[in-house]
Amino acid sequence: MNDGYILYLAGEVDRADLAAALTELTASEVDIGDDGQDDRNWAAPVSCTATPLAGDLRWHLDIYFTEAVVKTPPRSAAGAFLAGRLDTVVAYKGVELPPSAFWVVGPDGIRTRARIYDEDEGYLIDAVEQPVAALPLAPVAVIEPWLES
Structure with a gap:
């Protein structure tokens, strides 16, 4: 069973829309609660902690499923679904190392590898391997292959 996802959103998101999308997924x-918020519905089968970020990625989502959740698609499918449903770019780790190895998927469902750095001023999308319509300013560059774990 998949016990959760760590996802990043490039755009702003309405919490009601996020809750509806996760419910549908x-x-x-x-x-859905803020990092450090104690007044939450901890009995809910799906818990999402939303943390605001600076830089090219605006939100960090830590999504956890209890054993009651039986429908949990792979992270890539969940990322594509949420990107389309929330009309924003979703990023998620490609592999553990290097730490800059991410996948990004746009609202159009197109997924590509990306190099994203966690800098002092926030998350920086250094490069994408293919153009992403929703990230028109992201540089396009060859990204060294990573080994999938």
């Missing part, structure tokens, strides 16, 4: 009740 998992067919389960969802709780």
Whole structure:
């Protein structure tokens, strides 16, 4: 069973839209809260902690599923679904190392590898391997292959 996702959003998101999208994705009740917030529905089958970020990525989502959740698509499918449903770019780690190895998927469902750095001023999309319509200013460059884990 998939026990959760760590996802990053490039755009702003309405919490009601995020909750609706996660409910649709998992067919389960969802709780969304801020990092450090104690007043939450911890009994909800899906918990999402939303943390604002600076830089090219605006939100960090830590999504956790309890055993009650039976419908959990792979991270790549979840990222593509949320990108389309929320009309924003979704990023997620490609592999553990290097730390800059990410996948990004746009609202159009096109997925490409990306090099993203966690800098002092926030997350920086250094390059994408293919153009991403929703990231028109992102540089396009060859990205060294990573080994999938």
